[in-house]
Amino acid sequence: MKLSLLNDLRQQNPIVFNISNFVTVQDVANGINAIGASPIMSEEVAEADEMVQLAQAVCLNLGAFTEPQIKHIKVTGQLANKYHKPLVIDPVAVGAVAYRAKVAEDLLTAFQPDVIRGNAGEIAALAGVDWQAKGIDAGSGSGNLVSIAQSCAIKRRCTVILSGPTDVITDGKRTVQVLNGTPLFQTHVGSGDMLSSIVAAFCAVDPDYFEAAQTACLVFAGIGQRVAQSDPQMGSGTFIIKLMDALQQTTVAQLEELAAYD
Amino acid sequence: MKLSLLNDLRQQNPIVFNISNFVTVQDVANGINAIGASPIMSEEVAEADEMVQLAQAVCLNLGAFTEPQIKHIKVTGQLANKYHKPLVIDPVAVGAVAYRAKVAEDLLTAFQPDVIRGNAGEIAALAGVDWQAKGIDAGSGSGNLVSIAQSCAIKRRCTVILSGPTDVITDGKRTVQVLNGTPLFQTHVGSGDMLSSIVAAFCAVDPDYFEAAQTACLVFAGIGQRVAQSDPQMGSGTFIIKLMDALQQTTVAQLEELAAYD
Amino acid sequence: MKLSLLNDLRQQNPIVFNISNFVTVQDVANGINAIGASPIMSEEVAEADEMVQLAQAVCLNLGAFTEPQIKHIKVTGQLANKYHKPLVIDPVAVGAVAYRAKVAEDLLTAFQPDVIRGNAGEIAALAGVDWQAKGIDAGSGSGNLVSIAQSCAIKRRCTVILSGPTDVITDGKRTVQVLNGTPLFQTHVGSGDMLSSIVAAFCAVDPDYFEAAQTACLVFAGIGQRVAQSDPQMGSGTFIIKLMDALQQTTVAQLEELAAYD
Numbered sequence: 083m084k085l086s087l088l089n090d091l092r093q094q095n096p097i098v099f100n101i102s103n104f105v106t107v108q109d110v111a112n113g114i115n116a117i118g119a120s121p122i123m124s125e126e127v128a129e130a131d132e133m134v135q136l137a138q139a140v141c142l143n144l145g146a147f148t149e150p151q152i153k154h155i156k157v158t159g160q161l162a163n164k165y166h167k168p169l170v171i172d173p174v175a176v177g178a179v180a181y182r183a184k185v186a187e188d189l190l191t192a193f194q195p196d197v198i199r200g201n202a203g204e205i206a207a208l209a210g211v212d213w214q215a216k217g218i219d220a221g222s223g224s225g226n227l228v229s230i231a232q233s234c235a236i237k238r239r240c241t242v243i244l245s246g247p248t249d250v251i252t253d254g255k256r257t258v259q260v261l262n263g264t265p266l267f268q269t270h271v272g273s274g275d276m277l278s279s280i281v282a283a284f285c286a287v288d289p290d291y292f293e294a295a296q297t298a299c300l301v302f303a304g305i306g307q308r309v310a311q312s313d314p315q316m317g318s319g320t321f322i323i324k325l326m327d328a329l330q331q332t333t334v335a336q337l338e339e340l341a342a343y344d
Numbered sequence: 345m346k347l348s349l350l351n352d353l354r355q356q357n358p359i360v361f362n363i364s365n366f367v368t369v370q371d372v373a374n375g376i377n378a379i380g381a382s383p384i385m386s387e388e389v390a391e392a393d394e395m396v397q398l399a400q401a402v403c404l405n406l407g408a409f410t411e412p413q414i415k416h417i418k419v420t421g422q423l424a425n426k427y428h429k430p431l432v433i434d435p436v437a438v439g440a441v442a443y444r445a446k447v448a449e450d451l452l453t454a455f456q457p458d459v460i461r462g463n464a465g466e467i468a469a470l471a472g473v474d475w476q477a478k479g480i481d482a483g484s485g486s487g488n489l490v491s492i493a494q495s496c497a498i499k500r501r502c503t504v505i506l507s508g509p510t511d512v513i514t515d516g517k518r519t520v521q522v523l524n525g526t527p528l529f530q531t532h533v534g535s536g537d538m539l540s541s542i543v544a545a546f547c548a549v550d551p552d553y554f555e556a557a558q559t560a561c562l563v564f565a566g567i568g569q570r571v572a573q574s575d576p577q578m579g580s581g582t583f584i585i586k587l588m589d590a591l592q593q594t595t596v597a598q599l600e601e602l603a604a605y606d
Numbered sequence: 607m608k609l610s611l612l613n614d615l616r617q618q619n620p621i622v623f624n625i626s627n628f629v630t631v632q633d634v635a636n637g638i639n640a641i642g643a644s645p646i647m648s649e650e651v652a653e654a655d656e657m658v659q660l661a662q663a664v665c666l667n668l669g670a671f672t673e674p675q676i677k678h679i680k681v682t683g684q685l686a687n688k689y690h691k692p693l694v695i696d697p698v699a700v701g702a703v704a705y706r707a708k709v710a711e712d713l714l715t716a717f718q719p720d721v722i723r724g725n726a727g728e729i730a731a732l733a734g735v736d737w738q739a740k741g742i743d744a745g746s747g748s749g750n751l752v753s754i755a756q757s758c759a760i761k762r763r764c765t766v767i768l769s770g771p772t773d774v775i776t777d778g779k780r781t782v783q784v785l786n787g788t789p790l791f792q793t794h795v796g797s798g799d800m801l802s803s804i805v806a807a808f809c810a811v812d813p814d815y816f817e818a819a820q821t822a823c824l825v826f827a828g829i830g831q832r833v834a835q836s837d838p839q840m841g842s843g844t845f846i847i848k849l850m851d852a853l854q855q856t857t858v859a860q861l862e863e864l865a866a867y868d
Binding site for chain 2: 628636640645660846847850851852
């Protein structure tokens, strides 16, 4: 776990290009900004080539995809591969909606992601494992989360992050579990979207994406945990505001004190 | 007034499918989440059938409608009717913009809403009553709000919520007025959109939509009032954050203490 | 500097019509509302004529432009000219993305803005001055900011606001620099978008747009400075919430105390 990557990120201030979920786009932009990277968003395919070249990492969120957005996502993913920019995919609700699962399958044939980040329902769907997803939520199932994540990583040939109370990060061979976090993340729509883009920011500063992914998860979960512990009565509205403050202000030393993973 | 519906909602965690105003979509998603339901949003008509089947209630916001969105709204409203899912309509700015009034008229012929929620200017427009709306705001007029709401309910054959300092809820025969609230709701764009989706969440847990609608109004207005009373100097930015916290944390007993309606 | 314009604005509550950046649209709507104007947003060209007629000022944000949005922006700019409504343009990222620079050039031929507001990278691009922009951020360059802003104002025949730690406001002949502000503005995506729409609101209450523009800048920067000074440890999440509160609550007298410009 290379927590010092957070300092590298803040020093290098990489540009992260996002095709983003229209529901949570502002929080995602602010989260990228707060952690110390520079967000850029676009919905127009005509500027995709320039945007990908400008960026040090690309994050494609499948959270709300209209047909024009799907074309945009496809072209952008291919450009990220072409220009060797790290590519993070967030497969929102592919476990709950058959249409999304089908489109995601087409997209994952068109380009090769470096990291996929989703909840248990989403990762299970991409691994081809049976699971009961619930709308945008993780849902429930009886499978072993570590083996689901590993199956997905092997099948998709990339690093996989299965987010939840415990995050599982694996490239199919190496596996880490991040134990930090707080249930308050589940109370705010868009926490996962924000994490996906922050993972992209970390991939911009470390070419070992498995290393970058696990560090991003620990940084995000650890910062959330510190915020939640500062007030046990905290509600979901206050949490997101204080999370933004803390993304900006938390130091590597503070994270080292509470880091919990194995 | 069945305030205990709030507990039913929190226990059942119904999925509310929203075609949402692009201006306020994130607040709406977070508000649905905070009250204890589960939001799902989409802009793509190809997944409308699945989304409606997934959901326990549907809320269509006419707040920002492009031609593709209008088609999407039309299809989704018809699907909600087909699958017997409660359907809430928020007719944003139909009182101020003739184009919106015309399109809304077409839509209300294509499907049958269960609840319409709007401000005085919007409900007056749908009732065919003269009123001076101002942009997205209620505007002013001399008519009697209760009789405007009742006319609208009879004309549109559904429950109507006319929101304002006093909320009027009526199915044309039965009428309730909710007296709780705070002027801070008017200072935050999207309070009305959030209420519409919360009404849909309550309709998912009570098949008497008149009952569900009035309870949703009292819960939302009452929670806002409690938040505002906690700090008389509160500004609109702090209000929305504390409102999110309180949507999640306020109990039925706390609401019973302040409930004011007749 | 006519700080009393803030009182005029609050009294007149002008409607500002915005074609807005999808990333920051909710903050922009809330910011317009908080300062005391009334926001209206739309993405549909079929209602552009009505919207412009409803409004007392128009703000076009080039922040995320798809082809349909570009057509919408073009038509709306021409309508603002036709109906003599003050027209503010925010040329997001034209300094960083060649596609945006080209499209912006076409748009600025199609209609005549009254005010252009951008950061150094954006204004330099529109002035035809060499500058190293960085994504959506200002970037860095060696030119003199005052003369860049003046060149842009002369070339574009309008008032120009070059935003930054010091704001430069000029109509090509007259120039003012606003020295108030706080670095916290840079930590929140959308501060600039919000300022652009607030400039439009001030233009609605003073036909001397150079006067309106400089007052808007001082009001916005001064309010931000007061918020930041209230807590030296403030993070970017808390800042935007307290900024919303303060946009609503700060008085002309409080701004007069700290106003710094020359």
